Structures are given as C-alpha cells and as structure tokens.
Amino acid sequence: MCGIFAAFNIENCILAEQELIDATKVASHRGPDNIGYFNDGFCFLGHTRLSILGLETQSNQPLFYEDLVIIFNGEVFNYIELREELRALNYTFETNSDTEVVIKSFHGWGNDCFTKFNGMWAIVIYNRKNRTLTVSRDRFGQKPIFVMQKGNSVFFSSEFQQLAPLSDKEIDYELIQKFLQEGTYEGGGRTFFKGIEEFPKVHYCEIDAAGHCASFRYWDYWSGEIWQTDASSFSKFSELLQDAIRVRLRADVPFGILLSEGTDSTIIAAYARKYAGADIDIPAFTYRSRDKFDESGYAEKIANKLHMSLTIREQPQEAAEYKERLARLVKHMGRGHSSPAIVSVDFLYQSVAEAGIKVALDGQGSDELLAGYKNYFMLVIPWFFFRGKFIQAYYCLVDQFRFGFTMAIILYLRNILPSSGRRLMRISYDYERFFRKFSSEPRKEIVVRKLSKVRNSNALNRYLIWHHSLGLENLLFYGDIVAMRTSVENRAPFMDHRLVDFVFQHDEKLKLYNAIDKYAIRTLPIYREFKDTLDREKIGFSSDIKKETKLSIIEKLRSSSILKWPIFTQSLSTFLMGEGMLNSKYERFLFRLYQVHLWDQIFMQSGAAIARDWGSLQDNVRVKKNQVGAMQ
Known part of the structure; x- marks a missing residue:
C-alpha cells in the first residue's frame, strides 16, 4: 500500500522536477517508509512506500525490469501463485514483493495480467523504449487513482489533493449541490473540481507518445445462467470465503482485525485465528460510543472467545478536536462524506496505527454482496410474488412490518422514484428552500439508469449488483482514505472477485432465504459457535454529533x-x-x-489554492528512508 504520482508527456511541461517530487510527497502519509522517483524527461513516476510485502530495499519503487518501470499502490494477494506460473515461463525473482510479480506478469502476459490479479490496485507502468504508459485500477475501485490533463501532459495521483494545485480550480457546483441534497456521493468519476476525475475502476488505459489514449474494461459482473443454490453451493461458498481471508493474511508485518458485534467481522476474525494459529497474537480494535450504537460489549465477548487482545477506542467529545480531525479527512478525501461515522472510524484507525499495526482486515462489502440491508427485502417482494414464491414474499413482508413498514416504504421509494418524486420526499426536510434551481439537468432515475446495464436474470442479483457497483464505491473510497491517512492498509475479504462471481452466479437463496439475510454466512459451521452473540438485530456503525x-x-x-x-x-x-x-x-x-x-x-x-503550491497540503510525516532516485 502506497502513494503514487505520475506525469506523462512532460517535455514541454512548465513544472520543475522538484515540483513533481513535492506532489509525490503530499502522499507521504500513504507511504512513510520510503520515497523514490524516476524521471527521463518524458515521464515522471513518484512513489511513497508503506512496506508490507517484501521488506527488503530492493522492493522499493519505482521498480525496473528491462524497459519497464512500475509504481504500484495496493496488493495482489495471489502473487505467490502467479510467481510460480511465471517461474514455469523461466522468469526469476530477486525480491519477495508482489510488485516484482506484477511487473513481470505485465511483461509476460501483457494486459491480460489484470484478469489474473486477485487484489486491489492502482498500477502505472511506463515503457521506456516506446514511451507508452499503461494505467490500471482494480475491479471494484478499492484503490483510488485520480487523473487530470494539463496541456499535452497527463497526471495521475493517489489523492485529489496532489492534483488540486495543478487544476484551474473550477468548482463543480452541480455535483456539490447533489451531494448536499441527496446525502450520497454519485460523482460518476467527477470531483469537486472540474478537470480532475477519478480513473474508472475495472479499466486499464494505454497512452502512446503522441498522446493517443485507449481504454478497456477487463472484467464484468456475471451475466450468464443462474445456478440453483444447493448444499454444494454453501460448501463452495465456505471454501471461497476462507481462501479470500487466508490470502489476505499474507504480510511480512503484523496484522489486526476491526471487530464489531457484526457477523462479517466476527467470521473474518474466526477464520483469521484458524489460519494464523493459536500462538500468533492477533490484536483486535473496536469503538465505544456509549449510546445505542455501542458495539464494544459484544466485541469483547468475541475477542475473548478467539483469544485476541482488544483495544477499545472512545471518541473524545471536544468540538475543537472533532472539527480538526474532520478537516484533515476532507483534505485527504478532496470531498465530503455522507455519514458522521467517518470521524469515529478515523479514531479507530488511529488506534491501529498507534499499536504499530500496518494491516487491518474489515468486513466491508458483505452487505452489498449478501443482501445485508433491509431495503432489499421490499425491493424483491413483488418479484417473489409474481414468480409464485409466495412463502418467500410472505416472510419478507412480515419482516418489513417488524422492521417498520413506514421506513421500509421510504427506503423503497428512495430507490425507485425519479428525481421529481425524490424532490417531494426532501421537502419534509426543508432542504429545497436552501437551493436555487442550479443543476443543469434533473437527477437521473438511478434504478432505471443503472439496472438497465445489469445483465442478470435474477431480480435480487440485479439490485445487489447495482448497489455493489454504485453504492459501495463511496464506502471503499473513504475506507481507503481513512486507513491510509494513518498509514494503515485495510483489506476486505468480501471484495475477493472469486467470491463476488460465485455469489452472483447463484439464485437468491445464497443471499436471502425466509427473510434471513446473509444466508450463506449463517449456514457456516463456524457461525454456530457465535450464534448466541450474532443472532440480533443489526446495529450498524453510526456516530451522533454532540x-x-x-x-x-x-x-x-x-x-x-x-x-x-x-x-x-x-x-x-x-x-x-x-x-x-x-x-x-x-x-x-x-x-x-x-x-x-x-x-x-x-x-x-x-x-493550497495557490497554483503549484503543495507545501500547505503536506502532512508532517517523517519518511524513514529518504531514498530519492536520480534521473534513470
């Protein structure tokens, strides 16, 4: 896990080399262990490293192989298996890092290598011989990468703030208004500054020396035949989930677990204990809020049962500290976030960093994959009914009444209404009178627009894929930003693409059965060991503002x-x-x-508003090994 900054076609760029290095240093919090750069006068590659795999200095980046130069943020968790495949092709290896595997995978398989990777990444590879640049982002957008064009030059970065001083600072008022009104961030690649965009997930692009760019999608959600769930399906799900957790324990540094009262983190913690062994200390971390959202008591029970040391973090109440912390988060995100819980999560990751832990596993992505939210129930009731699945429709309807039918209807309408209908719903909150009719176009109907692109014949799968591809983006983004602000890498086993493929190849029973969500998880033998603690209403992570x-x-x-x-x-x-x-x-x-x-x-x-001034954006992060490379 690292920070990257790249500038391509810079022969006539007005930026001096030191300014490019300064832009790289803005991401020093993402990689406090080393900083390095490459510059041949046409392409600049800057990298700040958080050393997790392959701790030797030979693994520092930029890393070179023949005519290729790479900077890489993230992890490819199946690097051990890929390394063996490459050895069979007569490749040799000098380090223990996944970065060397990535660059040699690209050398050996070309762009097909991205379909082989199991992980999270933002990769930039430069070919010095033909002066071409290849940029790739992981399937689900777990690792951020921003892009901006300035004249003939193209720039890439891990964080918005690295590009902000280069931009024309033209505010995207329409996007900000939608964020304020809707409470969600659906940028579609846009940012609060016009001209700075997010590089699209599940894509790679190739840019040649003349500036021609071609972009390609290398993966998509399942669109083939839907398989009926049976006993073997649950067995295979268990196998895939366990392997997703096992490969995400690969690290040359200690790891920890973000533990709540929930099903997801508990299962991850239990399997982590299984694969790490009884003698390995696994620190767990949780948050105490002293309100209805407090999960620390349940987390203590789970940690004790798994023989894990538990750190409980309680958020200070002082307004000044709250505002200062939120300001730092906004600087790193380059935008806002919908929920105040982000501040609490930031406190939690601070505890992880203070304990000397560089890797933390969490349960992100499970709800969107396995129907963990109540609003899915109302969405599929009509589908169950019209297909004669009356028992399933009945159980879901009863559950919605128990959950609160009014709230269920509100959540349902929020998902299906066009912009005019959602505007009527907002009137009850008095938001509309605060805004002018500034937006140049009405808010598009989300379900119609997104679901029409989903090629899956199962209704629940379509809703889940839509949410997995759209709603999860913001959660993954803030998860990365918050963790990396404290120099911690967060890993999410439920984001393993093998698991995602398998779940969406199956009918609804793997996810939702008799109004029981995450049904595949609840059939796991290991789940039964914690059943008394986990069989409760989902609390959810939240945080009130004092x-x-x-x-x-x-x-x-x-x-x-x-x-x-x-x-x-x-x-x-x-x-x-x-x-x-x-x-x-x-x-x-x-x-x-x-x-x-x-x-x-x-x-x-x-x-930071001053053009080409990165100084005010740099955190006070001490780079342990200031090993800056010279012209290569």
Whole structure:
C-alpha cells in the first residue's frame, strides 16, 4: 500500500522536477517508509512506500525490469501463485514483493495480467523504449487513482489533493449541490473540481507518445445462467470465503482485525485465528460510543472467545478536536462524506496505527454482496410474488412490518422514484428552500439508469449488483482514505472477485432465504459457535454529533464564503442565524454542509489554492528512508 504520482508527456511541461517530487510527497502519509522517483524527461513516476510485502530495499519503487518501470499502490494477494506460473515461463525473482510479480506478469502476459490479479490496485507502468504508459485500477475501485490533463501532459495521483494545485480550480457546483441534497456521493468519476476525475475502476488505459489514449474494461459482473443454490453451493461458498481471508493474511508485518458485534467481522476474525494459529497474537480494535450504537460489549465477548487482545477506542467529545480531525479527512478525501461515522472510524484507525499495526482486515462489502440491508427485502417482494414464491414474499413482508413498514416504504421509494418524486420526499426536510434551481439537468432515475446495464436474470442479483457497483464505491473510497491517512492498509475479504462471481452466479437463496439475510454466512459451521452473540438485530456503525460541536459548526458556517455560492438561496443564511439547524433532522445536512465549507477553506481559501503550491497540503510525516532516485 502506497502513494503514487505520475506525469506523462512532460517535455514541454512548465513544472520543475522538484515540483513533481513535492506532489509525490503530499502522499507521504500513504507511504512513510520510503520515497523514490524516476524521471527521463518524458515521464515522471513518484512513489511513497508503506512496506508490507517484501521488506527488503530492493522492493522499493519505482521498480525496473528491462524497459519497464512500475509504481504500484495496493496488493495482489495471489502473487505467490502467479510467481510460480511465471517461474514455469523461466522468469526469476530477486525480491519477495508482489510488485516484482506484477511487473513481470505485465511483461509476460501483457494486459491480460489484470484478469489474473486477485487484489486491489492502482498500477502505472511506463515503457521506456516506446514511451507508452499503461494505467490500471482494480475491479471494484478499492484503490483510488485520480487523473487530470494539463496541456499535452497527463497526471495521475493517489489523492485529489496532489492534483488540486495543478487544476484551474473550477468548482463543480452541480455535483456539490447533489451531494448536499441527496446525502450520497454519485460523482460518476467527477470531483469537486472540474478537470480532475477519478480513473474508472475495472479499466486499464494505454497512452502512446503522441498522446493517443485507449481504454478497456477487463472484467464484468456475471451475466450468464443462474445456478440453483444447493448444499454444494454453501460448501463452495465456505471454501471461497476462507481462501479470500487466508490470502489476505499474507504480510511480512503484523496484522489486526476491526471487530464489531457484526457477523462479517466476527467470521473474518474466526477464520483469521484458524489460519494464523493459536500462538500468533492477533490484536483486535473496536469503538465505544456509549449510546445505542455501542458495539464494544459484544466485541469483547468475541475477542475473548478467539483469544485476541482488544483495544477499545472512545471518541473524545471536544468540538475543537472533532472539527480538526474532520478537516484533515476532507483534505485527504478532496470531498465530503455522507455519514458522521467517518470521524469515529478515523479514531479507530488511529488506534491501529498507534499499536504499530500496518494491516487491518474489515468486513466491508458483505452487505452489498449478501443482501445485508433491509431495503432489499421490499425491493424483491413483488418479484417473489409474481414468480409464485409466495412463502418467500410472505416472510419478507412480515419482516418489513417488524422492521417498520413506514421506513421500509421510504427506503423503497428512495430507490425507485425519479428525481421529481425524490424532490417531494426532501421537502419534509426543508432542504429545497436552501437551493436555487442550479443543476443543469434533473437527477437521473438511478434504478432505471443503472439496472438497465445489469445483465442478470435474477431480480435480487440485479439490485445487489447495482448497489455493489454504485453504492459501495463511496464506502471503499473513504475506507481507503481513512486507513491510509494513518498509514494503515485495510483489506476486505468480501471484495475477493472469486467470491463476488460465485455469489452472483447463484439464485437468491445464497443471499436471502425466509427473510434471513446473509444466508450463506449463517449456514457456516463456524457461525454456530457465535450464534448466541450474532443472532440480533443489526446495529450498524453510526456516530451522533454532540450539541457543543453542532453549535461550533453553525458559528463557523454563519460567516462561510460558501454562502455566496450560486447554488444557495438567502434562506440558508437566514436559517443558520437561528437555532433551527440544531434539530436532529438536519444533522446529516449540517455535517455535509460543514464539510463543503472545510473543502472551500482548504482548496480555495488557503495556501493550497495557490497554483503549484503543495507545501500547505503536506502532512508532517517523517519518511524513514529518504531514498530519492536520480534521473534513470
């Protein structure tokens, strides 16, 4: 896991080499163990390294093989198996790193290598002989990579803030308005600055010396025949899940577990203990909120049963610290996030880093894969009914009444209504009066737009694939940013593409049966060992904002320069002058609005707004081995 910065076709670029190095250093928190760079006058590759696999200095990047030069952020977990395949093709290896496997895989198999990789990655490979650049991102977008064109030059980076000083700083007001109104981030590759975009997941591109670029998709969700779930399906699911966890334990440094009261992290922890052995210390980490969302008590029971040391982190209540931490997160994300829980997760990862742990496993992706959210139930009830699956429809309907039928209907409508219908739903929150009709186009119907592209004949699979491909993006992005801000690599076994392929090849029973979600997990023998603890209503990770913090945030917003933006009406300024924003129904909106204010302060009002000034963005991270490469 690392930070990268690349600049291609820079012969006539106005940037000096030191400025390119400065842009690389902005990501030093992602890789505090080493910094290196390559520059031949046409292509610059910068890299900051977090050493996890292959700790020897020969594994530092950029790494070279014949005419190829690579910088690589992420992990290819099946590198051991791929290394053996390459040895059979007469390749030899000098390091224990997966990076050497990646560059030689590309040398041997070309772009077909990306279909062989099981992992998470942002890869940039430069061919010095023919001056071509290949860029690749993993299937689900677990590793971020941003791209921007400036004149004839093209730039790539791990974080938005590395490119911000190079941009024209033209704000995408439409995208920000949608983020504030909808409470979700559906950028479609866009960012808060026009001109800076996210490189598309599950794609690679090739750029030649003349600047011609071709982009290719190398994987897609299952669209073939749907298999009926039987006993062998559950057995194969267990095998794939265990192997996904096993390969994600591969590291030359200690690892830990983010542990909650939930099914996902418990199963991961249990199998991690199985494969690590009884003698290996596995530290676990959880969060104490002292409210209805508090999971620490259940986490303690699970940790004790698995003989894991447990660190419980409690979030401080001071408004100043909360705001300072949130500002750092906004700087690293380059945008806002919908849920205040991100601050709590940041505290949790700080505990992981303070314990000296560089790798942490979490349960991200399970809900989207195995129907772990209640709103899926309402979506599939009509499908069950019209196909004669009346028992399944009945169980789901009963569960929705127990869960709260009104809330189920709201969640259902939020997913199927067009923009006009969703606007009516927002009126109850008073959001509409704060905004001008600024958006150049109405919000597209999400389900119609996204589901029409899903080629899967099973209704539940279609909904899950839509959510897996769209809704999960933001969670994966913030998960990476929060973890890497503290120099910790997060690994998610449920994102293993073999597991994803298998689940979506099967009918709904693998996911949802008799209104029991994550049914495949609940059939695992190891699940029964924790059944008494896990058979409860899902709590979910959340975090309330204290009144003192809200008051401090509102005070800042009253004088914020964003109130003059063309998307807002005077009603917002007037409303902020009173105490109405303290109402709990505005909490999420207040949180989003304050993040936009912070973003404006960081990227438009401070030193970072000055063209080509990276100094104000660099964290105070000590690079342990400042081994900067010279011209290669």
